[in-house]
Amino acid sequence: MPDIDAFRDVFFDYARSHGVSAAQARFTGMCGEECAATLASEFNEKLTKVFETRPAAIRPAGREPWYPGPGPDDACWNSLRSYYRNDGRPEPQIENVDSASNVVIAHTDRPNQSEFKGRGLVVGYVQSGKTTNFTAVAAKAADLGYSLVIVLSGIHNSLRKQTQSRLSSELTDLNTEKWLPLTDEHADFQKPPFKAEAALQPNGSTGLMVVKKNPAVLRRIKKWLGTDSMREKLNHLNVLVIDDEADQASVGTKAINPLIREILALMPRNTFIGYTATPFANVFIDPISSEDLYPRDFILNLPEPKGYFGPAMIFGRPDAENDSPEALGQDMIRLIDTSHLANLRPSSKKAIETFFPVVEDELKAAVNWFFLATAARRARGQEQHGSMLVHTFINTRVHDRFRAPLEDYRRELLSRIDATDKATIDELRLQWNNESARVPAENFGRTTLDFDNVFAHMPDVVRSTRIVLDNSQSKDRLDYGHDEPQYVIAVGANTLSRGLTLEGLISSIFVRTARAYDTLLQMGRWFGFRNGYEELPRIWVTAELEQEFRHLAQVEAEMRRDIDLYQEQNRTPMDVSVRILSHPSLAITAKMGAAETASIAFTGRTLTTRYFRAGDSDWLRKNLEATRKLANAAVDHGKFLPKSNKLNGTVVYDDVPAQYILQFLNTYQVHEDQPNMDPRLLQKFIRDSLATDSSYLSQWTIVFVAGSGETVHLDKVGPIKSSVRSAEENDPDRTRIHTLTNPTDFGLGLGLTRQELREKSGGNPSDPRMLTLRNADHASAKKGILLVIPIDPVSEPKPVANGGAPRKMERYPFNASEGIPAIGIGLGFPEPESDGGFLTGRYKTESYVAVRLPGDEWDTEAEAIEAEEVAALLDNDSEDE
Incomplete structure (x- = not known):
């Protein structure tokens, strides 16, 4: 029998594109019947391993496996894997990304067909690595000959820019000859000034665009793809559309949903994959409509990553056994006295004009904790970004009112620290010692730091902290693209509640309510990974919100359990x-509806x-x-x-x-x-x-x-x-x-x-x-x-x-x-x-x-304000937030 190793890679590549039976027939004449049969058997073993591994997927019966995983010549994935290794990611984490993205690709249509329209949904967790998964999926799709990848990235400029920056670093910058960028960090999609359609060839360059779900942007994409030259091209090109935050704006909207569907209709060979942590809206799509976005081909439940802090970890889960760790969660929640809410948010829409926040009580404790916990991270040698979230009301005028008192408090505290004011130091020492006892570092395999060690780093932390207002009207937005660690207290609402990552989020004060499960869950920016400072996150909320999040943890767990x-x-x-x-x-x-x-x-x-x-x-x-x-x-x-x-x-x-x-x-x-x-x-x-x-x-x-x-x-x-x-x-x-x-x-x-x-x-x-x-x-x-x-x-x-x-x-x-x-x-x-x-x-x-959760008049008014702002983003042709 000929040297089977000499034929393996090329056999696998051909079988991946044309099917194992076709490959076996072709290679029988090249290396002999026994050699071809052995290679076919090895290929089938790989198929089975990918198709049946975790995460499991719900799929129609009879779907034939075709994808055995990446090959040695798959440049985009291999470059991305090397990037992760050089970035210091643990090998098991990289293997999980490889495995999970293999499963997603394996449930799409074989890309050599003359026509296909795949629809899938990947259910992850808030702040859990969904972007990593779809980045790997995009890399593997490009290796399979997909000629265009379109990423729909939320409705805000901030999230689009963050996603663009990441995909540029992890895809286009690693293989400049393979990728053709059609957007960048500074601008959303515009018709390319060059003949982009000439560069988009089957198995050639792969175009990449990261765009907002905005009517004006989507209309430009539709117009470009609808030109005669591009329509002809699209008959021969495979297109992957990734819908990040797929439950937002893509479902049931007057402008955006029809535009997405019209864009997909221009592509005879396309795969649409929605990514979301909150699939509540997606499953209400009419599954009978073949032209809508219901995930008829697969629904895939990403497993909760090791070390992830989700709703159950923090808030507990009502259906767990009494007094079990799962029942109560970590002791990271601090309750806000409702009598103090007047210092944190206006009592009504009419009260916005006369509202001025005060840095006292729980807000003061949360700010102090941000400084203490960030100093503790520095004491551990963690020279990384650190953030605090202040989310109290939807209106941007309310956000503006927070800047002056927060800045005044920061300067006053720094002055007292520099003066070694005993009362201030004693107050900080008491808070550090109390909090360290409530969530011991030893629970996470770490050593509790002595207050004096922490306090030594506080002056630099307090001095370096910026107050950032991140909303649709502000110009000074969150930007972690600096070499030096950024320490920020971020005040905002909608722009901070979807997709956007608050790097090193360690202290949150949250009194904003919401009516819908998905909205409330997405607002929890504190969910995610806290490697190296697992015991330090704290969240200040009202008792009502704590119970809503605990109930939400139950509902979310039920839905994921059902999918499994x-x-x-x-x-x-x-x-x-x-x-x-x-x-x-x-x-x-x-x-x-009501x-x-x-x-x-x-x-x-x-x-x-x-x-x-x-x-x-x-x-x-x-x-x-x-x-x-x-x-x-x-x-x-x-x-x-x-x-x-x-x-x-x-x-x-x-x-x-x-x-x-x-x-x-x-x-x-x-x-x-x-x-x-x-x-x-x-x-x-x-x-x-x-x-x-x-x-x-x-x-x-x-x-x-x-x-x-x-x-x-x-x-x-x-x-x-x-x-x-x-x-x-x-x-x-x-x-x-x-x-x-x-x-x-x-x-x-x-x-x-x-x-x-x-x-x-x-x-x-x-x-x-x-x-x-x-x-x-x-x-x-x-x-x-x-x-x-x-x-x-x-x-x-x-x-x-x-x-x-x-x-x-x-x-x-x-x-x-x-x-x-x-x-x-x-x-x-x-x-x-x-x-x-x-x-x-x-x-x-x-x-x-x-269909509404229990609430009061204030919640209704806040909701009305949010509805106006979101509607303006969803249905307005202006790209400005």
């Missing part, structure tokens, strides 16, 4: 559109109560009576499962007819802060399901879950020990517990012990995995499950262990009125496969749902 689960179940992007469109939580909060009729499906979902009226004895008593009637119905009409004797007091009844669940939901009351568990919606969904298919939800499993608290008598079921669930808020009208259920609760009734359920789920039990076990169990696959969990009336919080770290969040006794136990419930709706398809979307119920 859909991939495991071989769902298609069309299946996913149905599932996410009918997600109860999203239907209530997504941006769909109130709309939404189709809600609970299949495949679990729901649990978290809010109670602990101070309302009538409310508690009615729920307890409803539960006793349910208990009697379970005994009289259900089947006792004797294996539940192994569950430490938990009692399970099976095959309870749906009519008794409906009767229970007719009288059981749910707190108004849980509208996705509105009993009327649940009853209607169950009735609609029964009318559609008499077997789905016609029978139920009821689990009376036992805990370790006071005994509650449930009539014929008998005594059940209640569960101890302390409160997170000392509010008798809105008593919120952290979480009601344990990870294995929704698996009870399958004849398995809790330990067996953990083992069945691979040691990682969760509500969705418990439902998956129910789906796989023929006897339970179409039965609903109802958990009944009495809550101990007192539920004293567990004391902190001697020497243990203090709780991040205060806990309070539940303190149910008149000692009446509250009744928490959980409902699970399995989603079995039936007739080759899943039940998703087959059973829906319609209801009017409110």
